[in-house]
Amino acid sequence: MFSRKLLLIVGLLLLVGVVAAQCAQPQVQEVQKVEEAQPTEAVQQAQVAETQEVKEEPTVVEVQQPSESRLEAVRKRGKLICGGNANLAGFGYLAEDGTFSGFDIDFCRALAVAIFGVADDTTLEIRPLTASDRPIALQTNEIDVLIRNTTYTLSRDTEWAANFGPTTFYDGQGMMVRKDSGIKTLEDLEGGSVCVQTGTTTELNLADQMAARGINYEPKVFPDAPSTLAAYQAGNCDGFTTDKSGLISQKQELEHPEDHVILDVTMSKEPLGPAYAHGDDQWADIVDWTVYCTISAEEYGVTSENVDDMVANSNDPVVKRMLGVEGDLGKGLGLDNDFCVKIIRAVGNYEEIYNRNLGPDTPFNVPRGLNSLWTEGGLLYSPPFR
Ligand SMILES: N[C@@H](CCC(=O)N[C@@H](CS)C(=O)NCC(=O)O)C(=O)O
Known part of the structure; x- marks a missing residue:
């Protein structure tokens, strides 16, 4: 009688052990299944292209491979x-x-x-x-x-x-404003507008930084450097943003460089x-x-x-x-x-x-x-x- 009870308890303990062991493993098995079902690289790229909401630049899946080195x-x-x-x-x-x-x-x-x-x-x-x-x-x-x-x-x-x-x-993104605007920080751009060039990390970092700081602003987006700078020069934007190296360079192109100041803020890493x-x-x-x-x-x-x-x-x-x-x-x-x-x-x-x-x-x-x-x-x- 006693030994049958003992056998039952041992049996139950073994069962619990097996179940527990199985519970500790399912991720491994699932991962293996997912791995078997991996789509080809081309399909993966197509999926990335489909699911991305905000794209930096258009994605071209087919890359032309030259036949010679x-x-x-x-x-x-x-x-x-x-x-x-x-x-x-x-x-x-x-x-x-x-x-x-x-x-x-x-x-x-x-x-x-x-x-x-x-x-x-x-x-x-x-x-x-x-x-x-x-x-x-x-x-x-x-x-x-x-x-x-x-x-x-x-x-x-x-x-x-x-x-x-x-x-x-090694660069970082900055912000240029008019000296007489009184703007000293990014927060001072609340309700203002910023001139920025499309197809750049600049455009994306600006959105990230302003969102992270809870600043409401209007981005004014242009296709190249001359049109972006011209809009800022004409007073269409309160701020002009690009890599700090770009700001130093572009500042010299303004009619009165001395009337503008690059804020003491680095918005990103730009290697x-x-x-x-x-x-x-x-x-x-x-x-x-x-x-x-x-x-x-x-x-x-x-x-x-x-x-x-x-x-x-x-x-x-x-x-x-x-x-x-x-x-x-x-x-x-x-x-x-x-x-x-x-x-x-x-x-x-x-x-x-x-x-x-x-x-x-x-x-x-x-x-x-x-x-x-x-x-x-x-x-x-x-x-x-x-
Ligand atoms: N480093 C950033 C920004 C590069 C960039 O294109 N900067 C602008 C503003 S300084 C530029 O060089 N524009 C010249 C042009 O497109 O005419 C990136 O790689 O996206």
Whole structure:
């Protein structure tokens, strides 16, 4: 009698144990089922496109894949096509004489030099793009690389089908207002209006920031920088918002820059850098190490002035590898071993590029801040040339 009762209790305990064990597992089984039912990548992309309520830019699902490598295609064509800005002095600007200049344009030049040894009208074409033009230009392979004050974000990685190279300029979004408006904070824009350009992170951050702070305002949206600035200049908006670098640049375009002030507020993180279409790792490496060459050269004190002397006389193994005096690092990228020498000779190191376009001798005089080397408290850091 006693042993039958004991058996029953043991049996019940075992049953409870099995049920409890099963209860602890169902997520695993469910996840496995979901995994089996995963839609194809194309369907996933289509679903993303369908369910998104607010889109930054139109999503193009079909990405044209070139049949040859990008490096081969660029070499065959004889020129690099770099998507750039025509309207942002200091970063990418098209002068009346038809020449482009700016910090971003110099990285286009550096890339052309890495490939062809020289950057001129025959080896480099800058294709000016508005903010909204960018994803299509990348996806259709109209450009080889995009270097146009473009912020690295997750959705651009996925929906634009782009990869981002090293950040060349750490930025953040700001707000400009008229000095005599009395506006000192974003909260003072309550009931006011803000001029902003479409197709940008700027437009999205503005909405986020104002919603988070509970500020009612009217966004006035324009397709490009000149029309956005013109509307602000004409007094159609109380505020003008874009990346702080953009504000510093655009402020100089106003009739009376001294009548305007950039508020002491940073609304977002805007890491700006080169982007290229998915699918060609060699090309990604070439773009990335072109940028790293300029950063590393600054770190090791290699400049356009002393690069030839460094090639001849430096005893530093890092410098020797970086300049191709020793090793085969350039060849590994599909370039010449002295690709970095050519870049520094023609365009300069990061500091030279920065100072030429944004430094104290320019109308912009943008402090290096986060865009200093890691050895000087900034975020610029090249992986080793090894
Ligand atoms: N970094 C932001 C903003 C980039 C952007 O397009 N900024 C504007 C305002 S400064 C610009 O460069 N406009 C030039 C044009 O479209 O003509 C992004 O990647 O979305």
